[in-house]
Amino acid sequence: MSSTELEESSAAPPATFKSLGLIDSLLQALEQVNHKVPTDIQTEVIPHALEGKDIIGVASTGSGKTAAFALPILQKLWEEPKGLFACVLAPTRELAYQISQQFESLGSDMGVRCAVIVGGVPTVPQAVALAKKPHVVVATPGRLLWHLQETKGFGLANLKFLVLDEADRLLDMDFGQVIDDILKVIPKQRTTYLFSATMTSKVAKLQRASLKNPVRVEVAGKYQTVSTLLQYYLFIPLKDKDVNLVYLVNALAQNSIIIFTRTVHDAARLTIVLRTLGFSAVPLHGQLSQSQRLGALAKFKSGGRKILVATDVASRGLDIPSVDIVINFDIPTHSKDYIHRVGRTARAGRSGKSITLVTQYDVELVQRIESVIEKKMELWPTEKEEIALLTERVNEAGRIAANELKEQDSKGGRKRGRSDGGGRDDKDRDDDVVEAGMPVNKKKMKNRR
Template identity: 75%
Template structure:
């Protein structure tokens, strides 16, 4: 028998757990670490953990990750680190499917690259070409754009080319291809140097994305954080079952009940989003719309008001369901049940981001039950019923119907005025450039309803 002290020394000692990875341990330089601290990024997300070390080594990356996973920093950080080492001219080009996403990517590059004075140029439709040509002449380090407008500049702007490019990023690649930018992207790829690093980020790996990968990447490393669509655990998901005829009344009841929160409301069509925003304003709620029939300045203005808190409600089409990072969204209301379950996941992904909690509430009429069941099957979770008060909703009906009639009248007048102005402006130049469908939008110019209801909420 061994002595007690001998027995104790013979026990195996468990190894100490490895410390959690940090941005520093991933190999980032001090200027970037300081910038990350300033913008409040405390620890790497899964997509950043898996992609950054390889991107810093010079590998091409395919990143498959859901919305809100930190993809922008995953490709911006290795680009900025290389730019610090070789600060030469036009360095990187990022292609994005929507104008809002392009602006958001630019903001993140400028925030993370503040210590090195990084210069970005956003090249999108809906803005005048000469102003963009001036921005390109100032030799930006990073160009972020939508494919159609970027190709316009490559073909017509003297002195602008991508021949010295070191990095190409295709962000939200599945959306880029679904929006039929394929032809413009093919032409852009032919104008790029073969010796470059390429990052392709997408929420899904479709056959089109796989084809694009083969055409543009060299021996890429595939990083897949989420292989299936899902919602985060911190999101509380509810539904409201109601008769279709009372949909407006139920909607206003929800907004009134949740009025102290920041809310994004998703509608299926541009007209519906505009209509809901007018109804809300008539009834005294601080709401602003965002949809494809608004000019670029109107859309940016709407986002700015919502982000700053001067408007508590953003009424949007699916133009805002992906890519936009609005940190302080408490609640998502699906006024219309989305036709596709993936769209539901992108919509509710606007809340409960980066570990925060949030709620989603979906209005379900007798015609939407099958869609709701399909969504529940895809996300693998049953939604709870949101408690409503039938008497309160009945009391709202008359006021809400009156507001809806006023909103319809206002939209009809605005549409007639808009068509008259368009006829006077028309000089026979023709329609949109098909390469840039999302960019070239007609300004709706719908005035706000000034008349407020005398009834109190």
């Protein structure tokens, strides 16, 4: 036998969910959702998790990490069906709902009960849901802390699993102190999973505080974009951004498009501009109510609206199966945010395009992004005559949008021009404790240990 044949015969067969050690109930659930082959992160994480080890998972968005932690938790729950079993902390409301849906679909044969505890919705129905003893609580940190302080009878004293999902984003959004307060009132004898797209110094500090002898699993060594993504740029004067955006949307009208803006104000303004010009656009940002945000996502996912105008609330974690085009109306300050944004398209082996509007003030940012992704963007071709013909109509739509937003402001509706990408201004911090600046009630917290 030749050395090549020997190598081929000794090569390990590709992993299956069954070979990873999952029980029949979960295998059937995976079959029902048409998830047949484990992803890299699932292949690496699940065997260690089933052995009861703490896990640090470093993986990019779209890698299948939700199932990587949900499946082992559900298997352990099957073996030991007791009360409130697991708590998952997520940075955004939409991601929390999405994680809950995955738990419920994968645990459907077990009758798994989940409660989603996020800001932007009334607290009383949440307290009722918690009183029903769900198996899994998926929460944003501030609202969970509020219930730990204020909801009688609710605590995490018997918790078996804690998951910190998108840990780098949680910490970028200044949830660090809130997470510290939550860690103080949950059992030290627990299993902890921490998943992050990057290992920042803040994440490393959180790891040391919350995990014991963890196994580190890394399936994405560096930030990069997928090979099936075609990346373009449009170099334009700042004053012509709106008309060039409308030109692109008009030229790509048959596609599903996400337009990313830096501020809530621009997301709202551009949605009105596009609707005025006859395009089916819907906004998604942190100053909408939770029902509005979920409604916008549902319309876009179903194809009822072709265009989603969003802040970075939509750049990470959300599973939007088919997006043809991502347009960066504003260039993100951090290269990793660019990668998360354009990662909304060209998913699961499909092709996709991204187009970034570059003004005279953005050249350095684009060069930095190109250096990180090790790829040069190509120039998107345009027809100057068509753009010129659109200018007057776009300017008129802009005036209509400005008046409409002014009316909303006068009614106390929207705070204009605010960043929605993270930090203390981000409404996606979304929780009564954090937004209202409510001091931590140390006495109540102590009583819940």
